[in-house]
Amino acid sequence: MTTIDPTKKRLTRITCAEHVTPFLKREVESLGYEIQEEDHVAVHIGATLEDCLRLNLHLRTAHHTFWLLTRFRCPSLEALKKHAAAFPWEDLIENDSYFTITSNIEHHSVENTIYPSLLLKDAIVDRIKERTGARPDSGPDRSCVVIQLVWKGERAWIYLNTNGVRLSDRGYRKIPHHAPMRETLAAAVVMASGYDGTTPFVNPMCGSGTLAIEAALIAAGRAPGLLRSDASCLHTRLDLDEQYIAQRKEARKSKPVLADPMPIIATDHDPRAVEACFKNAQTAGVEHLIEFAVCDYADTRIPEPVDTAGNRAGGHVVFNPEYGLRLGETNELRPVYAGIGDFLKNRCGGYMGHVFTGSRELANEIRLRTSSRQIFYNAQIECRLLSYELYQGSRKASKRDR
Secondary structure: OOOOOOOOOEEEEEEOOOOOHHHHHHHHHHOOOOOOEEEOOEEEEEEOHHHHHHHHHHOOOOOEEEEEEEEEEOOOHHHHHHHHHHOOHHHOOOOOOEEEEEEEEEOOOOOOOHHHHHHHHHHHHHHHHHHHOOOOEEOOOOOOEEEEEEEEOOEEEEEEEOOOOOOOOOOOOOOOOOOOOOHHHHHHHHHHHOOOOOOOEEEOOOOOOHHHHHHHHHHHOOOHHHHOOOOHHHHOOOOOHHHHHHHHHHHOOOOOOOOOOOOEEEEEOOHHHHHHHHHHHHHHOOHHHEEEEEOOHHHOOOOOOEOOOOOEOOOEEEEOOOOOOOOOOHHHHHHHHHHHHHHHHHHOOOOEEEEEEOOHHHHHHHOOOOOEEEEEEEOOEEEEEEEEEOOOOOOOOOOOOO
8 A cells, every 4th residue: 555645635736837826826726726926937736646647627817736745855866865765666656667757956066967867767767666576667768667856955845747758738639730838838928918718719820729829718608628538647646537537527527708709710811820720719619619710810710799688798809910030020010910910900890909029129019008918938939929809980090109
């Protein structure tokens, strides 16, 4: 019998991208958990492993959920080796299985940050072999047991990575297009726009459709993790299969935000992009919620900004254009951004307009006054979600001071 109790609440660190913490916090709290601590890339709660399985199914903006195994004062590599060897790894990892180590090391005594991971790996296999007579294999594959080492200053934490692969790997994006946006970032952008499934959502220049699909998942009330059929913590000795099946069964009971869904529209001038968008949406099970069209963004259909009862409700138009760093040159894109500004001003009255871009210079070409600017990172590129309140009638838009 294992000495590690999966029903015990332990410190759990849920990570995300920079500037996404407010949206992750909102999600975690909406699921009924209390935030104990937060920083720029994570929130901390008390959770059981069953809680972690639930969180991994439902969270849209999280990258990983780490369940604390042990923590200790760690002034040196020798201390790390001593404490790692004292943990009952034989109760967590089968001696004929496979595991991997990931790490985040910030300590003055460590020049090669790979070395602490190797030391931890050796401590794990040596203890398991000593106690059971056999040793597991280890390597880089994150589909089995994943152990995370965090060593900062004089403190070290060793976690079980409960999901293994990133939660952003939803499983629906079978056909990527040019420079696709990571699913968790797309979900954060959709949430930051203010979209909640009760109003129209329009995504010109849709590419492979990640923004439209994440919006559709929100409108459908569908847990984003349902397309994944595995989790790394299921490969431990902690016997979580029944809980996982129960959590998936419960997640499938999610209901759509509205019985009569509002339109979600995805368009692109490239037929290959629209085909990719459709097939990805089909894999995600939300293609019936999205209207697809091959057309120039300027010809995108903009529904009346009203709800199902005919009351004024607004809506969201979200662009994710190229920003001249990887896919195009700045001068070539100036007329595109100017055209987006004209389209928002002339065609989208009553909506909120949003442009996600990594170029401040090109953003100036939109020539509309922003109502908000929110910072995100797309890989290493600092980007902004620029939002515009688009008035109906004759109110004149003006260029903002950027």
